[in-house]
Amino acid sequence: MDLGAISGFGFAAAFAAYTKHLGASNPTSVAAFFVFLTAQAIFYVVFTSLVYRWFISATKHLPHPKNTPFVLGNLVPFLAEPWGFPLVRWQPTIPTTASGFYRIFLGPFDFVIPRTSQAVTTIMSQPYTFVKPKAVRDGLVESLGVGLVSAEGDDHRRQKKLLTPIFGLSRNRRLLPQMWAKAGVLTEKMCELVLESGSKSTILLMHPLTMAATLDVIGVTTLGVDFDSIRRPDQPILKAFQRVFPSNENQNAWARFFGATLPALVSPHLLFKLPLKPIREFHSGVRVIREMCLEQITLKRREIEEAEAAGRGEENSSVEAKEKDILSAIVASGLQDEDEMMSHMLTILAAGHESTAITLAWALFKLAQLPDVQDKLRAEISDTLDRLHIADPSSPSSPIPTLEEINSMPYLRAFLMEVLRMYPAFPSMMREPTHDVKISDDLTLPRGKPLMVSPYAVNRSRELWGDDADEFHVERWEAAYNGGAKTAQAFFTFSSGPRICIGKDFAVLSLKVFLVVLVSKLRFEEAVKGWHPTVQKGTSLKPQGLKIKVSLV
Numbered sequence: 001m002d003l004g005a006i007s008g009f010g011f012a013a014a015f016a017a018y019t020k021h022l023g024a025s026n027p028t029s030v031a032a033f034f035v036f037l038t039a040q041a042i043f044y045v046v047f048t049s050l051v052y053r054w055f056i057s058a059t060k061h062l063p064h065p066k067n068t069p070f071v072l073g074n075l076v077p078f079l080a081e082p083w084g085f086p087l088v089r090w091q092p093t094i095p096t097t098a099s100g101f102y103r104i105f106l107g108p109f110d111f112v113i114p115r116t117s118q119a120v121t122t123i124m125s126q127p128y129t130f131v132k133p134k135a136v137r138d139g140l141v142e143s144l145g146v147g148l149v150s151a152e153g154d155d156h157r158r159q160k161k162l163l164t165p166i167f168g169l170s171r172n173r174r175l176l177p178q179m180w181a182k183a184g185v186l187t188e189k190m191c192e193l194v195l196e197s198g199s200k201s202t203i204l205l206m207h208p209l210t211m212a213a214t215l216d217v218i219g220v221t222t223l224g225v226d227f228d229s230i231r232r233p234d235q236p237i238l239k240a241f242q243r244v245f246p247s248n249e250n251q252n253a254w255a256r257f258f259g260a261t262l263p264a265l266v267s268p269h270l271l272f273k274l275p276l277k278p279i280r281e282f283h284s285g286v287r288v289i290r291e292m293c294l295e296q297i298t299l300k301r302r303e304i305e306e307a308e309a310a311g312r313g314e315e316n317s318s319v320e321a322k323e324k325d326i327l328s329a330i331v332a333s334g335l336q337d338e339d340e341m342m343s344h345m346l347t348i349l350a351a352g353h354e355s356t357a358i359t360l361a362w363a364l365f366k367l368a369q370l371p372d373v374q375d376k377l378r379a380e381i382s383d384t385l386d387r388l389h390i391a392d393p394s395s396p397s398s399p400i401p402t403l404e405e406i407n408s409m410p411y412l413r414a415f416l417m418e419v420l421r422m423y424p425a426f427p428s429m430m431r432e433p434t435h436d437v438k439i440s441d442d443l444t445l446p447r448g449k450p451l452m453v454s455p456y457a458v459n460r461s462r463e464l465w466g467d468d469a470d471e472f473h474v475e476r477w478e479a480a481y482n483g484g485a486k487t488a489q490a491f492f493t494f495s496s497g498p499r500i501c502i503g504k505d506f507a508v509l510s511l512k513v514f515l516v517v518l519v520s521k522l523r524f525e526e527a528v529k530g531w532h533p534t535v536q537k538g539t540s541l542k543p544q545g546l547k548i549k550v551s552l553v
């Protein structure tokens with residue numbers, strides 16, 4: 001709760017006390033409290049919408065979407081659509097300013113949005129000046145601890161320096177066989193479901209399958225634990241993850257309201273203490289995941305110590321134990337703080353699993369929607385697998401391609417880049433300046449001003465991508481390695497600057513591996529012709545109720 005709200009309550013309480021002092025009864029004083037509170041709220045909304053916004057605010061001269069209602073502003077489309085979506089419609093209608101920013105009005109609040117690539121770079125290149133808002137950070141700290149996504153300033157700088165080498169090319173090369181094996185398990189599972197249906201094809205709800213598959217990849221590559229959630233959807237870790245990151249498909253209306261609305265209204269410190277079912281579920285899920293991470297930290301420490309003791313004097317004798325998975329590498333880096341290690345694990349599990357699952361689900365949807373693209377992709381994959389003498393990529397005894405062989409498929413890259421461009425798993429991010437920041441002669445952003453930076457809107461900007469920015473064209477990535485974008489920042493799916501996604505190469509590799517194995521053995525078609533999934537409200541681009549018809553190739 002901010003200072004304004006606290007003083008509002010204070011004034012209302014003082015007014016109620018005054019009425020009591022004048023001899024009012026208890027019910028009258030309580031009524032006076034609420035009447036005063038409501039009057040202040042109405043005054044606040046009217047003052048900010050009609051006076052502050054236009055005559056006083058430091059951003060008063062910034063352009064804004066046309067035909068915006070005075071009091072509600074752009075709140076209705078903003079709440080009705082997923083984060084970032086209306087920005088795609090608004091941005092071409094907004095005149096360019098020297099600063100490159102514009103603003104939208106969410107009820108009484110102004111949000112500032114970078115419109116040009118230069119403006120986006122200004123924000124992203126100064127991550128310790130434009131930080132995540134306190135409420136967002138507090139929420140992340142409550143759920144994940146102080147890991148890379150929630151750390152700020154020197155703490156973030158140190159953590160990023162520690163973790164960046166662990167996510168390097170050689171790690172991905174090492175982890176590729178585990179990704180390949182899990183892609184095989186997912187493919188076999190889908191083949192079984194088709195065969196069990198007794199027909200040539202079956203309709204599958206995709207997101208739960210892709211969630212299980214990417215969780216298994218993250219489990220085995222990060223912790224060295226095989227959750228096996230593709231084959232055992234009822235196993236406790238998957239259930240725990242579903243409680244921590246619930247999907248609309250298995251939530252009632254109250255839980256959906258809770259997930260989408262309450263976090264915007266209540267401070268995270270208070271929210272996570274409320275005696276509500278979704279909160280209890282969340283905590284019980286986090287408990288299960290934490291216990292498992294703690295067990296693994298202890299195990300890795302022991303393995304590395306034993307390997308070092310066994311090979312004392314011999315160089316590289318313990319390399320295998322230290323390089324086995326991401327957690328082993330973190331333990332071997334010399335980090336001692338167990339809480340921080342735990343935060344890294346929770347952060348990687350959280351940041352790496354759902355984002356990749358969402359992207360894979362959209363990729364399969366696009367293949368189903370665009371049979372020509374699917375045929376072309378399958379032809380490229382078949383040629384490559386033939387060349388490598390891989391007859392059955394989902395067989396546990398299949399030879400495994402190298403990283404270079406996976407990266408040797410240009411159409412696969414082009415298709416995946418277009419999916420990542422059009423469907424960034426995190427459509428918008430929030431930031432706020434830690435102090436007043438002069439952007440240009442005509443704009444100083446005041447401390448605490450809410451800023452919204454949207455990968456979804458940047459990736460679909462016509463100025464950056466051309467008139468077909470809003471269309472799915474794989475060819476743009478075949479014609480030019482950067483997709484024909486006007487600037488390096490135009491592809492914004494993984495963010496940019498010092499807070500760029502640490503797992504981007506890991507994610508791209510695992511997505512390519514999944515696509516190679518799946519597309520080589522299965523055909524994807526629309527379950528209902530012309531149907532497009534809606535996006536679940538919230539901070540990610542989760543496709544809701546995505547069903548795809550699947551058959552064997």
Ligand code: HEM
Nearest residue numbers: 148149351352355356359425429494495499501502503507
């Ligand atoms: C398609 C998949 C992915 C997408 C679209 C994605 C996107 C992003 C974005 C937009 C951010 C910036 C968030 C912000 O600053 O508010 C981010 C940060 C991060 N991502 Fe990813 N991510 C993906 C996969 C992964 C994977 C697989 C991992 C780990 C294995 C991972 C780990 C992280 C971490 C640790 C951060 C925080 C980086 C920092 O603040 O310095 N991500 N990701």
